[in-house]
Amino acid sequence: MDAASWFFNGDPDNERTVGWWCPTRACPSISNSRGMCKSCIREHRASGLDRETFLDTHVPEERKYAPGRHQARCLVERDGRRCTHGKYCRRLCLTHYRAWCTSGSPEVEVWARTGPVPLTDTLPACAIARCEQERSGLKTLCSYHVAKHRRDAPNEPVEEWASRQTPFLRAHQFSLVPFQPVMRWEMLYALQQRDARGGKIDPTLVRMLSGLVGDRPHLLDADRSELMALAHTKTCAGASAHINEIYRVVHVGHEEMRGIKPTDKLVWHLPSIKAPSRKSKTGRARSTHGELDFTAITQPWLRDLTLEWARNIDPSLEVLRDTFRVAVLVVAAP
Ligand SMILES: [Zn+2]
Ligand SMILES: [Zn+2]
Ligand SMILES: [Zn+2]
Incomplete structure (x- = not known):
């Protein structure tokens, strides 16, 4: 958990995170259930291979693990070196699109290979914390977040909207x-x-x-x-x-x-009181549900006495339950 950005990145290798690696050897997907990821299930069906062979040999195509990450590059290229900026318009980045316009809009394909020098720097990242994808054109957001803003809240100023946004979240x-x-x-x-x-x-x-x-x-x-x-x-x-x-x-x-203990109340929530237990390693019972409602002991002085006893003795869950049952019975007896 990264407290500064409120971001939790689960570890699929940790059994206490719900999230598993796709069993296809070459697939980097993480999914929220055991078994193959959705794309692999689909591709396995289409492949006609048996499961074992598929898991061993299948190489998934590049997918949108994080939208925008595989953004198409600008077309400009020189000596095998491609411009590092993402495409903006006419398959050119913003800088090269402007240059192309001022050179009189020649044939794009030819111009991109003969005219300009490819850019080598990387663009600043999207304004959303931890998004880390490059900004789209003149925007402060990446293409994924630009589209999301347009879809979810087109009338809200980007800065306000951005404060509530997360990066694209994967299964874990x-x-x-x-x-x-x-x-x-x-x-x-x-x-x-x-x-x-x-x-x-x-x-x-x-x-x-x-x-x-x-x-x-x-x-x-x-x-x-x-x-x-x-x-x-x-x-x-x-x-x-x-x-x-x-x-x-x-x-x-x-x-x-505020100084109120779970045992100060008339209804005891059993997981909260953590009664002592010899069976548990920690020495405290780990029940996950159950309540003891002391108002069931309708005789006030007996109820107070039972509560006092339970608070002072700190009995095991079994002893506490037995005593409670007896107290209820005593009151109900004719
Ligand atoms: Zn997969
Ligand atoms: Zn370019
Ligand atoms: Zn973004």
């Missing part, structure tokens, strides 16, 4: 830039907590979340059921579980910051 990458400023920190905190408990980081899901809740100011004020309803509009497996966890983690973190 995400950026927190599309989230509102406070929400970026909330997401970062939640993802760090998830990583700390050994959970996987799924870039595809985070990218989906940015589309889903990216326009909200922050999570603390958001309505949980409304968020869950939003998550259910996505067919993506794990969306609701992810949103649920992020929402909870941010709230627990906020309460801890």
